[in-house]
Amino acid sequence: MKKKQNVILVGPMGAGKTTIGRFLAGELNLEFFDSDREIEERCGADISWIFDVEGESGFRRRETEVIDLLTQRDGVCIATGGGVVMVPENRGYLMSRGIVVYLKASIDQQVKRTSRDKKRPLLQTDDPRKTLQDLMICRDPLYTEVADIIVEPNDNNPRAVAQQIVRLLNDVD
Numbered sequence: 001m002k003k004k005q006n007v008i009l010v011g012p013m014g015a016g017k018t019t020i021g022r023f024l025a026g027e028l029n030l031e032f033f034d035s036d037r038e039i040e041e042r043c044g045a046d047i048s049w050i051f052d053v054e055g056e057s058g059f060r061r062r063e064t065e066v067i068d069l070l071t072q073r074d075g076v077c078i079a080t081g082g083g084v085v086m087v088p089e090n091r092g093y094l095m096s097r098g099i100v101v102y103l104k105a106s107i108d109q110q111v112k113r114t115s116r117d118k119k120r121p122l123l124q125t126d127d128p129r130k131t132l133q134d135l136m137i138c139r140d141p142l143y144t145e146v147a148d149i150i151v152e153p154n155d156n157n158p159r160a161v162a163q164q165i166v167r168l169l170n171d172v173d
Contacts (some may be wrong), residue, residue: 006030006076006098007169010143012136013082014110015103016153016161021079023162028169030077035084038066047081056083064089071097082135085142094146099172101165102147104140107132109154148172 007024009017018034025032039062040046050059064087070078071093078098084090094100105113110132144150149168153161 006071006074006078007165008071008078008080008094008098008100009103010080010085010094010100010146011082011103012105012110012132012139012143014113014132015082015105016113016158017079017103019158020103020153020161020165021077023159024165025077027162027166028077030075031073032077032079033070034079035063035066035070036079036081038070039063042066060087063087067093082139085139085146091142091146099148099169100146101168102143102150103161104143104150104152106152106154107136110136 007028007030009021009024011017021034022032024030036047039050039059043050043062045053047059050062054062060083063081063084067078067080067084067090070076076098080094084094107129111129114128114132149165149172151161151165151168156164
């Protein structure tokens with residue numbers, strides 16, 4: 001990347017957006033933001049509580065506000081929540097305000113990385129694997145729509161994935 005611009009990571013929960021995003025921000029000398037953490041800080045409550053009290057629609061409204069604010073900044077790397085692409089307005093912000101990298105994780109990888117995480121409201125079901133499969137069917141076309149770059153992290157080291165993204169970003173310029 002020759003000039004500083006925003007890099008935005010999208011993909012399903014468990015793809016490693018936050019972990020890879022931190023490494024990527026360091027490699028590119030960008031400020032790092034996790035949109036879910038920003039929402040929690042602004043609300044003074046965790047995502048699960050927001051879902052319980054306001055439902056998914058209330059959470060998505062808050063998410064759109066945060067995505068709008070974060071993507072207006074310059075020189076940031078943003079890890080987004082898995083459902084950010086469900087709102088057309090968000091997709092517009094993402095595509096017009098940065099280079100979007102889709103971390104395309106397999107269902108097996110998602111299950112492995114989310115199995116012990118009790119803070120994911122959409123996975124509090126009897127069959128989290130089926131939920132992840134259903135979400136991927138719905139969201140994969142939207143991730144693909146907004147993506148400038150698609151990377152499959154698989155079980156690779158997050159730092160190595162970040163370095164791979166840096167190489168791909170240099171090819172985009």
